Amino acid sequence: MSREVDRLIERVRSTLREAPEAVPDPRLVAQLLSAVWASPKPSMLRRWLDAWRVPAFSAVTATVVAGLALFAGFVTRGVIGERPAPEPLAASGPQTGEFPVQFAAATTIDEAAPVLTQFVLNDAKAERVSLVGDFNDWSGAATPLTRLDSGVWTVSVPLPAGRQVYAFLIDGTFLTADPRAPKSGDADYGREGSVVMVFPR
Amino acid sequence: MGRVRFGDSPWREAEVAGHFSRTSLMTDTLPGTSIDPTLPLRAKAGDRQAFAQLVDLLYPRSLRFALHMVGNREDAEEAVQDTFVRVYHHLGQFRDDARFEPWLFRILANRCRSLVEKRRRHTTVIQYGDVPDRGGPPGTETERDWTEEVYRILATLPLEQKEAFLLRHVEDMAYEEIAAVTGVGLSALRMRVKRACDVLRARLSEVIRDE
Numbered sequence: 001m002s003r004e005v006d007r008l009i010e011r012v013r014s015t016l017r018e019a020p021e022a023v024p025d026p027r028l029v030a031q032l033l034s035a036v037w038a039s040p041k042p043s044m045l046r047r048w049l050d051a052w053r054v055p056a057f058s059a060v061t062a063t064v065v066a067g068l069a070l071f072a073g074f075v076t077r078g079v080i081g082e083r084p085a086p087e088p089l090a091a092s093g094p095q096t097g098e099f100p101v102q103f104a105a106a107t108t109i110d111e112a113a114p115v116l117t118q119f120v121l122n123d124a125k126a127e128r129v130s131l132v133g134d135f136n137d138w139s140g141a142a143t144p145l146t147r148l149d150s151g152v153w154t155v156s157v158p159l160p161a162g163r164q165v166y167a168f169l170i171d172g173t174f175l176t177a178d179p180r181a182p183k184s185g186d187a188d189y190g191r192e193g194s195v196v197m198v199f200p201r
Numbered sequence: 202m203g204r205v206r207f208g209d210s211p212w213r214e215a216e217v218a219g220h221f222s223r224t225s226l227m228t229d230t231l232p233g234t235s236i237d238p239t240l241p242l243r244a245k246a247g248d249r250q251a252f253a254q255l256v257d258l259l260y261p262r263s264l265r266f267a268l269h270m271v272g273n274r275e276d277a278e279e280a281v282q283d284t285f286v287r288v289y290h291h292l293g294q295f296r297d298d299a300r301f302e303p304w305l306f307r308i309l310a311n312r313c314r315s316l317v318e319k320r321r322r323h324t325t326v327i328q329y330g331d332v333p334d335r336g337g338p339p340g341t342e343t344e345r346d347w348t349e350e351v352y353r354i355l356a357t358l359p360l361e362q363k364e365a366f367l368l369r370h371v372e373d374m375a376y377e378e379i380a381a382v383t384g385v386g387l388s389a390l391r392m393r394v395k396r397a398c399d400v401l402r403a404r405l406s407e408v409i410r411d412e
Contacts, residue, residue: 008409012401013370015351016269024264029257032282036252039286146250149257 027120030154033146034118037156114158115198119166121178124151126170133166133193135159140169161200167193241301245292252292256285259302262372263309269367270313272356276320280312287312303374303381310364310382317360350408351401358397365390366397 119131129145135157136142145153145168153168165184167175177183178194185192236258243251263284267277287308295304355363361383368379369390376387383390 008402008405009370009398011347012351012405015348016355016367016371017265019265019268024261028264028278029260032260032285033253033256035282036256036286036289037249039290042290146253148253 026122026150026152029148029150030120030152031118033148033154034116034156038116113200114160115200116156117159117164117196117198118154118156119145119168119178120180121145121153121168122151123153123170126153128171129153130169130172131155131157131166132169132175133164135164135166140172159196159198161198164196164198165193166196236301238301241292241295242297244289245295245297252289255301259305260285263305266306266367266372267309267313269355269371270310270360270364271316271320276316280309280316283312284309300378303378306368306372306374307382307384310368314360314364347405347408350405354401354404358400361385362393362397362400365393366401369394370398 121129123129126147129147130140131143131145132138132140143155143157145155147153167177169175177192181194181196183192184195236255240251240255240258244255260281263281264277267280268274271277271280284305288305291308295301358366364383365379365385368374368382369376374382376390379385379390380387385393
């Protein structure tokens with residue numbers, strides 16, 4: 001290939017490398033880390049499947065397996081073979097079986113359940129940062145933030161639903177409100193903290 | 202560090218104290234440069250700070266690769282996040298003598314392929330030459346035309362050719378590393394990259410003639 005054509009591929013490569021829309025928002029890294037820390041560990045089976053790459057079934061094998069599963073299901077439910085006698089219905093009164101109760105619980109918002117809430121502070125010069133608030137009794141040791149190389153500090157904490165007032169403690173000395181959050185408006189100690197509204201899930 | 206007492210620790214405006222720098226936060230790892238090989242091992246041993254550094258270093262490259270693979274920012278961010286979650290939970294399977302980037306990119310490339318396939322199944326009409334909305338590139342009109350044409354051609358390449366081209370020419374990986382990422386043989390990879398280059402050359406030569 002000619003030198004001119006090679007220069008063309010070189011130009012394509014520069015265009016794709018410098019794509020401005022591929023420059024990430026720094027806060028994405030902090031959000032991603034929070035998602036990683038909060039993600040449930042996969043089951044042993046899932047990890048085993050991931051590790052061993054189960055071979056793909058052919059269409060015939062898949063059909064046979066599906067047929068066997070259906071047959072087993074019909075037998076279990078009594079569609080094929082001897083049908084088990086139905087349970088007698090309760091004559092009257094409220095149903096106290098498990099299913100209605102579980103279903104109701106699953107669809108009700110749990111006001112008391114803590115909600116994982118992420119805090120981010122951009123401070124490249126800080127050596128350590130803690131989150132303080134009513135939820136940790138304003139303890140500077142309870143909730144340290146993790147520093148990323150970019151100078152962004154982040155932590156995710158489970159908080160009860162409602163209005164939470166908080167601040168950042170920088171290097172164990174400077175107490176500062178969150179520059180990205182609304183001020184609390186109640187300057188109990190001479191300066192306002194920040195406020196976050198935590199909504200129940 | 203004990204409980205904070207406001208009387209002893211007066212509030213100070215952080216900006217006055219020189220905090221909250223406004224410089225760029227991201228540290229892009231240049232293609233071809235390697236990360237500290239002890240970082241993955243420390244992360245594997247449970248060091249969260251080391252894992253956070255890995256994410257910080259490799260996020261920009263991962264996002265760029267995913268964006269070029271899937272064609273839109275939202276899916277690219279999803280693919281990258283899924284990838285790092287999987288990497289974190291499977292660090293125990295990472296071999297101590299292996300290189301981290303090919304391992305990461307293998308998972309990322311799989312996620313991107315799955316997303317593209319999923320979108321294909323759920324998208325009824327994709328017209329030839331349509332480019333997903335990625336925001337307009339900045340620059341002069343000529344530069345914009347060039348960039349848009351590059352994106353357009355990239356979007357029409359077969360996925361396996363696009364993947365091989367991006368890993369070789371944008372991420373600067375050796376063919377042996379691309380083979381580890383894709384599970385494809387070296388000669389097949391060379392052919393994929395060559396075919397992608399041929400298409401780009403043929404179609405972009407026309408753009409250059411018009412400039």
